[in-house]
Amino acid sequence: MDINDVYKYFDTKETGLSSEQAAGLLKKFGPNTIQRNKKQSQVKAFLKNFTSLMAILLWISGFIAIFAQMVELGIAIWAVNLINGIFSYWQEHQAQKATNSLLKMLPTYAQVLRDGKPKQINSEDLVPGDVFIIQAGNSISADARIIKSTSLQVDESALTGESVLVSKQAEYSHGVGRFSEANLVFAGTVAGSGTATAVALATAMHSEFGKIAKLTQNQKHQASPLEIELNHLTRQLSVIAILIGAIFFVSAIFFVHYPMAKSFIFALGMIVAFIPEGLLPTVTLSLAQGVTRMAKKHALVKDLNSVETLGETTVICSDKTGTLTQNQMTINHLWLASHEYTVTGQGYVNNGHIQLDSKDVDLSDQPDLEMLLRVAALNNDTKVEQPKVAGDNPKIIGTPTEAALVILAEKAGINLESESKKFPRIGALPFDSDRKRMSTFHDVDGKTTICVKGSLDGILPISDTILDNGKLRPLTEADKEQINEADKKYAAQGLRSLAIAYRDASADDSLPDDTKDWTIENAEQHLTFVGLTIMEDPPRPEIFEAVRKCHEASIRIIMVTGDSSLTAKSIAVKIGVASDKARVITGDELAEMHIADLKEALKGEVIFARVAPEQKYRIVSTLQSIGEIVASTGDGVNDAPALKKADIGVAMGVTGTDVAKDAANMILTDDNFASIVAAIEEGRTVYSNLQKFLLYILNSNMPEAAPSILFLFSRGLIPLPLTVMQILTVDLGTDMLPALGLGAEKSEPGIMKQPPRLRTAHLLNRGIILKAFAWYGLVASIISTVGYFFVNHQHGWPNVALAVSGSVYQEATTMTLAAIVFCQIAAALNCRTKNSSIFSIGIFSNRRIWGGIIFEVLLLALLIYVPFLQGLFNTAAIGWQDWILLVCIPIPLVLIEEIRKYFMRKKVRV
Structure with a gap:
């Protein structure tokens, strides 16, 4: 559209x-704000912690216990459920508070x-039809049509994922891919350099930024793998408990000849005994402990269940810029006619010296x-402010490419501020995407240098001479071939080149005397080629290990x-993500690819480049x-x-x-891939840890059931x-705290050398059942029964x-109980490792478990020696x-158990 038609459409004008x-x-x-997902009401968020399948099972168990005339047991089960629900809600509320604080940003403003x-207004008040001014460093708050532009370059990575700045101008031209119209800028992008005036076309949810946000918000919540697994486990445990209850009910009637009512109450007691009341508190505590540990490693988890899902991850679809790399464009090679250098010392931090080929220069x-370096410093509109706090990133006012040149020059002792005063700029020909270069005019000791x-x-065709060991000589075809070969070599490695040249204008009579009359046609000619940067x-240093x-x-x-x-x-091969044989699929190829072909490609080594937003979504959903x-x-x-x-x-x-951040389950506070690992x-x-808990809690069911089996x-x-x-x-009582201690156990050695668990694998598997009932549980049953007969x-x-009653009977049941407790002490220690x-991990390294062991021994002593408790728990x-x-x-x-584990380790090694 003609700009006047735009004004007419929006009932606005240039002013x-x-x-x-x-x-x-x-x-x-x-x-002009992006609407976020409607937040779940606090009441619903609170109540959901009491309505999971396991929570419902515990409510029912408490009711059964009360019905079976075990009122204290029923109330205790309900209390555990209530405490766990409150704790779970509090943990997620704290995580959400941390996320909300991270999402709060300083208000942005627009110059309209x-x-x-x-007039400066809050960007929220920007409306379609507003004419606003864009300057370097500004966040662009609306989709807009450019009216006037002076060397405007925009960082569109928020929309495209592409880290290279895009040139924008008032004249229309269409580039490659989405968002490539030269005369349009989009909400959510940032002006890297230059200035412009633009008229707002769309704001808030009507902008391209808002449309993608809306697409994200329309997706429904899906149950996490842990939620699915806990529901499956609940059904398993319910079936086991009911089956055992039924067996005991029938046995009580036919073996002991109990009345039906008494047999039913006896069976209900066994059902309650086989339900692990501590499962939910342990799950919640394990997840909460994981959230806390992750926060210390720069990973903020928004909901507890996401913690375990991370452990199942089989594929990571990762961005490159800022995640695998440092997001700090860095000079790593210099090509000169006299020498080719490798620059040592990465990043934007100015350490005061330059190293070439690992030597100070x-x-x-x-x-x-x-x-x-001097030309690179002078022909530059970017400033790099070094951080005041060690470890923080420098602040770049301008473009990453120019920042790399500034840092390199400053490392060599060329200060941009002092150079600008010594050789003041007296004119410029700004960068544009057609000629692909930028020129600045400087007064050098009374003489003008371009x-x-x-x-x-953009530079080699207009260069006549080349600088070689401090002297000028004609630029020959052989020189050009050598320069182009060097450029191709670096391009093949995925590196970007920038050519540097100059012109001594004072020695050239062909230029007008007044620099105001210098143009692209007369000034950008007869250049002296200096070299390539x-x-x-660069990849993050820690990415290789990750x-x-x-x-x-x-x-x-x-x-x-x-x-x-x-x-x-190039980056994927360098950091080890892929090999040279990896297939690269571009966004254009992906758009034409059939779903069956994409599935086949995803089974092998593959890299995706130049992808659009909906294509990344397609890759993720196809992998799933x-x-x-x-x-x-x-x-x-x-x-x-x-996301x-x-x-x-x-x-x-x-x-x-x-x-x-709103769409994600986890936020990296340091943008580092290593934090994901x-x-x-x-x-x-x-x-x-959840499996260790299950093993521990289930093995006590066997010695709890053994006395009833003997009785029957x-x-x-x-x-x-x-x-x-x-x-x-x-x-x-005695089981709960050691079990919670297992939930806080640290990573076992070698946990990251194992493959992710299969989706078909379950928390409660055959190995755990056999170990719980046929090994730990059987041994504890034998020992506790021996204690009774002893x-x-x-x-x-x-x-x-x-004895069927009296002090001898009470002393015998007390010994049975005490033997189970001390068997559980051994089980707590044995369950710490697989x-x-x-x-090897330190027998005293988990203080929570030892705190739980001390607690259960003290509790046992109280039950045995306090008269009131003796009567309540039938102890002596x-x-x-x-x-x-x-x-x-x-x-x-x-x-x-240590001997068994030794042979298991030996078997694995063989």
Whole structure:
């Protein structure tokens, strides 16, 4: 459209809207803000913690216990459920508070023309039809049509993922891909350099930024793998408990000849005993501990269930810029006619010296190098402010490419500020995308020098001479061929080149005397070619180790970037994400690719380059369709749909947009890929700890059931060696704290050398059931039963019949209970590792478990020796000889298990 047609359509003009017009349009279109997902009410958020399948099972269990005349047991189960729900809600509320604080950004402003005068307003008040001014460093708050432009370059990475600045102008031209119209700028992007005036076309949810945000918000919540798994586990445990209850009900009627009502209550007690009341608190605590540990490793998790999902991740779809790389364009090679250098020392931090080929360089005897750095410093509109706090990133006011040149020059001792004063700029020919270069005019000791930088194909054709060892000589065809070969060599490595040249204008009579009359045609000719600066966004130093860990853990990394194919593959190969044989698929190829072909491609080594937002979403959903658990990273609004679709969406906390952070499950506060790997390790640890808890809590069910089995199969001749209240003591008293301690166990050695668990694998598997019931549980059953008969033997059995009541019976049941507790002490220690020796991780390294062990021994002592509790729990005092026997129980159990683990490790090594 002609710009006048745009003015007419929006009822505006070059001098902007009137205040009255703007107020009316603000009422019509609403504030210029991106709407976030409707937040769940706090009441619903609170109640959901009491309505999971496991929570419902516990509510029912409490009711059954009360119905079975075990009121104390029922109330205790309900109390555990209530406390867990409150704790779970508080943990998620704290995580959401942290996220909200991270999403709060300083208010942004827009410089608009209202009533024909410049006026600064809050960007929320910007409306379609507003004419506003764009300057370097400004966030652009609306989709807009450019009216006037002076060397405007825009960072559109929030929309495209492409880190290279895009030139914008008033004249229309269409580039490659989405958002490439030269005369349009978009909300959510940032002006890197230059200035412009533009008329707003669309704001808020009507902007391209808003449309993608809306696409993200329309996606429905899907249950996490942990939620699905816990529901499956609940059904498993319910079936096991009901089956056992049914067996005991029938046995009580036919073996003991109990009345039906009494048999039913007896069976209900067994059902309650086999339900692990501590499961939900342990799950919640394990997840909360994982969240806390992740926060210390720069990963902020928004909801607890996401922690475990991380541990299942099989594929990471990762951005390149800022995640795998430092997002700091850095010069790493210099090409001069006299020498080719490798620059050592990466990043934007100015350490005061330059190293070339790993040696400190003095510019006094390097005239070619000095000229290259001086031209690069003078032909520059960017400032780099070094951080005041160590570890912070420098602040760049301008473009990343120019920042790399500034830093390189300053490392060599050429200060941009002093150079600008010494050689003041007296004119310029700004950069444009057609000629691909920029020229500045400087007064050098009374003489005028033209400094030029740009693409090689924009500078080499207009160069006549070349600087070689401080002297000028004609630029020959052989020189040009050599320069082009060098450029191709670096391009093949995915590196970008920038050519540097100059012209001594004072020695040229062909130029007008007044620099105001210098033009592109007469000034940018007869240049002296100085050299090439070769740059890249270097990989993060820690990325190599993080990638190695992923490979060891059988986690694939697929780079999905808006950058070019060459650059993407170069970085992927360099950091080990892919090999030279990896297939690179561009966005254009992907658009034409059939779903079956894409599935096949995703099974091998693949890199995606120049992709659009909906294509990243397609990659993630296709991976999920072939059974992968996908973590996807992103920072721009273009990444939000994929972040929402992925099993784990990982947003960048430093460079990420609000939309990306809202869509993600996890936010990296340092934008570092290595933090994802650390978070995956924590996720695996959480799942491993839940299995350790299950093993620990289920193995006590066997010795709890054994007394009832003896009672039933002896047809009542052997009195119940354990009462229902004593079973409650184990389930909700002595077992609880050590079990919670297992939930806080640190990562077991080698956890990141194992493949991710299969989707078909379950928390409660055959190995855990066999170990819980046929090994730990069976041994504890035998020991506790021996304890029961040991006390009766001290009082004359088998010559005297087993006591069915009185002090001897109470002492015998107390010994049974105490033996179970001390077997559980050994089980708590044994469950800390799967196959590793407990001594290798430090037998006293988990203070929570030892705190739980001390607590359960003290609780047992109170139940045994406090008269009030003796009557309630049917216990009696035992002698010091009995305590010696009890204390000795864990020692052989731990040593026997250590021997078993030793042979298991040896078997794995073989």
